[in-house]
Amino acid sequence: MRLPVDPVFQFLLSTMAGVFVFLFFVGREYLRGLGWLLGSWDPNMGCATEDELISKANRNALLIAVLLLAWAFMGPSPYRRNWEIEVLGIGTGMLLAYVVIIRLAASRVKKLRG
Numbered sequence: 001m002r003l004p005v006d007p008v009f010q011f012l013l014s015t016m017a018g019v020f021v022f023l024f025f026v027g028r029e030y031l032r033g034l035g036w037l038l039g040s041w042d043p044n045m046g047c048a049t050e051d052e053l054i055s056k057a058n059r060n061a062l063l064i065a066v067l068l069l070a071w072a073f074m075g076p077s078p079y080r081r082n083w084e085i086e087v088l089g090i091g092t093g094m095l096l097a098y099v100v101i102i103r104l105a106a107s108r109v110k111k112l113r114g
Contacts, residue, residue: 007082011089018064018093025060026053026101043104050105057105061098065091 023045030036030046047053068091077083 005081007085010082011085011092014086014089015093015096018090018095019097020093021090022060022064022094022097025064026057026097043108050109053105054102057098057101061094064094068094 024031027045030042036042044050044053047056068087072084072087080086
């Protein structure tokens with residue numbers, strides 16, 4: 001028998017998973033090499049410009065949102081308890097990471113264009 005998981009803890013873990021999944025999808029080419037680990041951090045995550053980073057974030061947010069909607073419409077899972085909390089948590093984490101990426105990229109563009 002498994003111990004019940006606190007729904008708040010499950011939501012927070014799902015939110016963190018959503019952040020990491022979204023950041024991995026946006027910067028997967030950049031994260032494949034070890035330059036980010038051994039060298040300096042690129043705020044554009046391997047993209048040439050901020051506009052390219054924003055468009056990549058838009059595409060990946062749309063892809064993950066479609067996958068989450070499909071997961072939500074499939075209905076309850078007999079294997080996972082509180083599955084709707086996981087869908088909501090991953091969506092929240094994705095949205096948080098998306099907003100942070102867009103805000104930082106937009107502020108860098110505004111600073112460059114002066």
